[in-house]
Amino acid sequence: EQILAIALEKARSKFDKANIYVIKLAQLSAQGQYYQAVATTIEALRMFGMNVPTLDQNEALQQATADEIALYQENMTSREIDDLGDLPLMQNEDMKVCSQIIAIALDSITIIGAPDILAFFTIKMLNMSIEYGLSTFTPFGYLCFAIVQSNDYRDYDSAYQFASLALQLNEEKLPNPSIQSKIYHLYACMSALREPLSTGIDYLNKGYRQGLEVGDFVSVGYVLTTLPRYIFPTSVEEGLKEAQSAVLSLKKINNVPMALLSEMITGFGKSLQGNTLAKAGLNYENFTEAKYCNTFQKSAPVFLAVYIRYKLQLLCIFNLYEQALPLVRDRTTWIEAFGGVDFSFRSDYYLYAGITCAALYGSAQESEKPEYMEILNECIVEHKLMSERGEIKINFYSPYLILKAEKAKIENSPMEAMHFYDDAIAAAGEQGYWSYKALASELATQLWLTQQTEKFAIIYLKEAHYAYSSWGASAKVTDLEEKYSKLFVTISAETDQTKTLTAQVESSEDTSQSSVLDFASVLKASQMLAAEIELSRLFERFMKIVLENAGAGRGVLLLEQKGQWVIEAEGTIEQDKVAVLQSIPVTQQTSVKFLVPPTLINYVAHTQKSRVLYDASREEPFTDDPYVVAHQVKSALCTPLLSKGQLIGLLYLENPLIKGAFTSDRLEVLNLLSAQIAISIENAKLYSEAQENERTLKQFLEAIPVGVSVLDANGKPYYINQVAQQILGKGVVKEATTKQFAKIYQVYLAGTNQLYPSENLPIVRALQRGERTSVDNIEIHQGSQIIPVENRGAPIFDDKGNIAYAIAAIADITERKQGEAERERFTNELQRFNKAYERFVPHEFLSLLDKQHITEVQLGDQVEKEMTILFADICGFTSLSEKMTPQDNFNFINAYLSRMEPIIDKYHGFIDKYMGDTIMALFPTSADDAVQAAIDMLKTLDDYNQTLGLMDRLPIKIGIGLNSGHLMLGTVGGQNRMDSTVISDAVNLASHVKNLAKIYGTSLLITMQTYQKLQNPAQCQIRVIDAVKVKGKSDVVTVYEVFEADPQAMITLKNKTMSDFDHGFMLFHSAKFGDAKPFFEKVLQINENDKVAQIYLKRCEYFQQVGVPDDAWEEIEVFGKELCSYIGVM
Secondary structure, three states, rough: OOHHHHHHOOOOOHHHHHHHHHHHHHHHHHHHHHHHHHHHHHHHHHHOOOOOOOOOOOHHHHHHHHHHHHHHHHHHHOOOOHHHOOOOOOHHHHHHHHHHHHHHHHHHHHHHHOOOHHHHHHHHHOOOOOOOOOOOOHHHHHHHHHHHHHHOOHHHHHHHHHHHHOOOHHHHHHOOOHHHHHHHHHHHHHHHOOOHHHHHHHHHHHHHHHHHHHOOOOHHHHHHHHHHHHHOOHHHHHHHHHHHHHHHHHHHOOOOOHHHHHHHHHHHHHHHHOOOOOOOOOOOOOOOOOOOHHHHOOHHHHHHHHHHHHHHHHHHHOHHHHHHHHHHHHHHHHHHHHHHHOOOOHHHHHHHHHHHHHHHHHOOOOOHHHHHHHHHHHHHHHHHHHHHHHHHHHHHHHHHHHHHHHHHHHHHHHHHHHHHHHHHHHHHHHOOOOHHHHHHHHHHHHHHHOOOOHHHHHHHHHHHHHHHHHHHHHHHHHHHHHOHHHHHHHHHHHHHOOOOOOEEEEEOOOEEEEEEEOOOHHHHHHHHHHHOOOOHHHHHHHHHHHHHHHOOOOOEEEEEEEOOOEEEEEEEEEOOOOEEEEEEEEOOOOOOOOOOHHHHHHHHHHHOEEEEEOOOOOOOOOOOHHHHHHOOEEEEEEEEEEOOEEEEEEEEEEEEEEEEEEOOOHHHHHHHHHHHHHHHHHHHHHHHHHHHHHHHHHHHHHHHHOOOEEEOOOOEEEEEEHHHHHHHHOOOOOOOOOHHHHOOOOOOEEOOOOOHHHHHHHHHHHHHEEEOOEEEEEEEEEEEEEEEEEEEEEEEOOOOOOOOEEEEEEEEEEEHHHHHHHEEEHHHHHHHHHHHHEEEEEEEEHHHOOOOOOOHHOOOOOOEEEEEEEEEEEOOOHHOOOOOOOHHHHHHHHHHHHHHHHHHHHHOOEEEEOOOOOOEEEEOOOHHHHHHHHHHHHHHHHHHHHHHHOOOOOOOOOEEEEEEEEEEEEEEEEEOOEEEEEEEHHHHHHHHHHHHHHHOOOEEEEEEHHOOOOOHHHOOOEEEEEEEOOOOOEEEEEEEHHHHHHHHHHHHHHHHHHHHHHHHHHHHOOOOOOHHHHHHHHHHHOOOOOHHHHHHHHHHHHHHHHHOOOOOOOOOEEOOOOEEOOOOOO
C-alpha cells in the first residue's frame, strides 16, 4: 500500500495514475476490502471528470442511476440489444481508461451486493459505449447489465441476450485476455438460463485456466467457489472434492476471503456425509459458522447470502423447518445480494424457502398461514419465470414442479400433487440431478403417508433411499432410515422373503412363462401413463404394459359412451400391436362373433368390483357365456376403472391357454395401474376435448373477417389467423420476443418511419399488464404498401386468475381511413364555409338560436334574450369622409373597425352589424362586459389617434351608448334573401343614447337599466347626466356618463366636482334653476372643460328667462337639436 501511495504521488499523468489505481483495485478486492475498492474506483473516475456519488450518498446515487436509466432508454429507442455489438470502436482515451476502471470495480461491486451502484456503473458503461463506442472492457459491462436485467427487472430474455453478446464480443470482436476469466465466470452463471449446468461447468473451467494464465486471481477465486455449487446437484462426493481442492488453491494465491468461502462450502458436503459436529451443521475442524458470519457480516453480504443458501438446504434436507424459517423471512436481502448473478443459487434458495413454508403450513397458526402461502406463491412464480421458457426446463423445471406439488398438497389435491412429484422425479432423473430426485421422492412418501396409502409410500421411500444413496448423502440416508424405521422393517421383510414378486403360471407342454413384477416397475409404468395425454397413445401404452406384465394373451379396454360400452383398445401378446379408438359398441356383438364375454362385462359394470376367473369354463355364472364357450377361455379377468368413485371404463384380460394366470398379486398390481389409467383417461379426455375445442375455436377465428393474433404466457406468438397473416405479411415467428414484434412484423407509428414501441402494442400491454386497450395509430409496412390498422388487445386468464394468453384483433382500416380523410376534407371545407359566413353572421348569433351551422338556420327562427346593446359611431364622420376618396374611406373605416372588433370579442360580445361607421354589438353575458368593452374601445382609440398623428391625420372621436333589456333575435327576409337582426325598444333606446353622447360631448353614456345590472358600479368612474324622455316615448330614462376612459387629469377634476355637480343636477330637476346655477358655475371654475356642466348652466339661464309651465315642460330645441321634453322631477 505504501509503494502504491508513493507511486501515485510520483505519477506524471492521470493515465499513469490510472494504471496504479487498477493495481490497487485488484489488491483491495483480493484482500476482501470491497467497500474500499468501490471508494477507490470513485476517486479514480473523478480524476477523469466523472462525478460519481459515493455509497453513503443514497439520494444522489439513486438520482444519478435514474438519469442513466433514462438516457439508456432514450438511446435504445431505435436499437435492439444485438445492435450494441455493431457499435464503432472507442477512440476517446479518457473513456477507455474509465471503462477499464469501471469493469474492474464491478468485480467488487457484485460481491458486496450494492445494487444501486451496480446499476449505475453498468448502465453508465452502456451509455458510454453507445456515445463513444466499444472498448475491450465493454463486454464485461454488458455482462453486469445482464445481472441488473435479471435481478431488478426479472427480464431473463434480455439478461441472456446481453450475456451471450458479451461472450461473443470478447471471443471475436473485442478480445481482452485480462477480463476473459471474468467473462467466462459470469457467463457460466447466466448460461443456466438456457443451457444445462454442464455447459456452465465447461465455462467455469475455461475461466479458471484463463485466470491463472493472466494472473487474475480474483476471478480464479470466483470460479473455484462457484464450481462446487454446479457439481453438488449430481454428486456430493465430487462437489466436496472440488470445494476442498479450492481451499488449497485459494490459500496458495492468498485469496483469504474466497478460501474461507470454500471452507464453508466444504462444510456443506461434509454435513451431507455426516462428518460435521452436528446434523445440518457446517462446523468441523478448523471451521465454524460463527467465525464465517462475523467475517462477512458487513464487508461482503454476498458471502453471507451463499452461506444462507447452503444452510437453508441442509435444514430442509434434514426436515428442520422451524430453524429454516428465519432464513426464509429475510429472502429479499439474500436474493438481492446474489440472486441476480447466479441462477443456480436463486433457484435453490427459492426451492428450499418454498418447501419450508409448505412444511410448516399445516401446523401454523391461522394468522401465519397467509404469510406462508404468499412466500410459497412467490417461490413458484420465480421458478415459473425461470423454468417455463423453452430449454430452460432442463435446469429449474424439477424444482418448479416440486413447489407446484407442495402447493397442491396444501390445497388438498393429492392426485394433482402426485402428478407434479412424478414429473419432478422424471425431470430430475433425465438430467442426473440426484438431489432433486431424492427430495421429490421423499416429499411424495410423506404425501402417501398422509393419505394412509402405505404401499405407495413404500415405493417412493425406496426411490428416495436409492436417490440419496446415489447422490452420496450418507447422513441423509441414515436420517431417512431412522425417521421411517417402521416402513423399512416392512421393506426388509419383503426383501428377505423374496427379492421379487414372481407370478408363475402353468402352461401347456411347450409353453411356460414367468413375469417379474416389482414396485419399481409399477412406479415406472405409472409415470409413463401419467405422462401421456393423447388418448390413442395412452391406450396403446397401457395395453402394452398390461399385456407384458399381467400374464394375459389378449386384452380389451372398454369405455362408456352415451350410455353404452364401446371397445376403444384391443391387443394380443403375439402380434405386439394394439388397435385403438375403434369405438365398437358391445351391443353389436352377435352369437356368431363375440369380442368380450358379455356376462362378465355386465357383472363387473354392475358391481364395480374386480372379478378373476381361475377357469372361466367352470365358474358360474360364466360357464354358458357365449364368448367363453366360443373361444374356450381358460383364465379371465375384468377390473373396473374408477375415477373419483365414478366408473369410466373396464379392462378385460384373458389367457386362452392357462388356468389361474391372474394371481392376486397380479390383480393388486393391475388395480394400482388401473387407478392411474383411470386418472390418465380423464386427463386425456380433457386434453382431447381441449384440442377439439381449440380446433373449433381456430375454425371460428379463421372465419372471422378480422385478423386475430395470440401470444402465450411467455410472450411467444401462438396463433395468427389467415386474415392477420395477410395484414402482417407473415404468420407465427416462433423465435420472436415481445421486444422484437415491431421490427419482425414491420409495425410503425402511423404517418412516420418510426417503429411502434413494442411495449405499447395492445397485445403486449394485455400480456404484461393485464390491460384492455385499443389503438388506431398503427401502420404495417409491406414493401411499398402501407396498411393502416386498428389494434385491440385483451388478456386471457386461467382459472386461477393468471394471464395465460393475450389476444389481439387486427383490422385493416384502409377504407375507414380513406373515409375519414374524405370526411375531414369535407369538414374542413364546411369549417371554412362557416368561418367565412361567420364574418357575416356571427357564431354567437347561431349559438343563441341553438344552431351549429349556418345551414341549419331557417327563416323565422327567433329567440328572446336579455342583453346589453352597444352602439358606437364616429363623431362628424360625414364631413370627414367628404374629404377622402372612396378607397381612402374604406381603408379608414376598416382600420378603425379592425381595432374595435377584437375588444368586443374579448369581453364575450359579438357584432350584430356594421352600419357605415356605426357598430352595433350585443353582450349576452353581462352588463359589466359591455361597459368594460366600451372603456377599452375608447382607450384603444387613444392609441389609434397617436398613430393617426404620426400620419399627419386629425384624431377622431367616437360616441358610445349602452342600454340593457329584452330583445327578439332572429331571421327576417324572404325566400331568396334573409338576414339576421334584433328587434326591441331596448335597441332603439341604445341608439338614441349613443346620439345623446354626442350632444353632451361625452364619450360613453349608459342607461339606468345598464347601470342597475352592474355588479359593483361604485368601482367605476360614473356620474348621473340626465333624466330624459325619448321622443315618441312616455317613460323617463336616466342616463349616466362613464368617464373612466377620460384622461387622468379629467377624471380627477370630475371626481373633485362630483358633489357640486350632483347638487346642481338635483336642483335643476326640481325646477330650482336659480339655486342650481351657482353649483354648475362652481364646477366650471374648477373644470372649465366640463361640457355637461356647460350645457346645464345654459339651460338654467334659458329657463330663468322663459320660465317653465307648472304641469310639464314643453318640447324645446336646444342648440339647434330637437332632443327631448324635459320633465321636472318634483
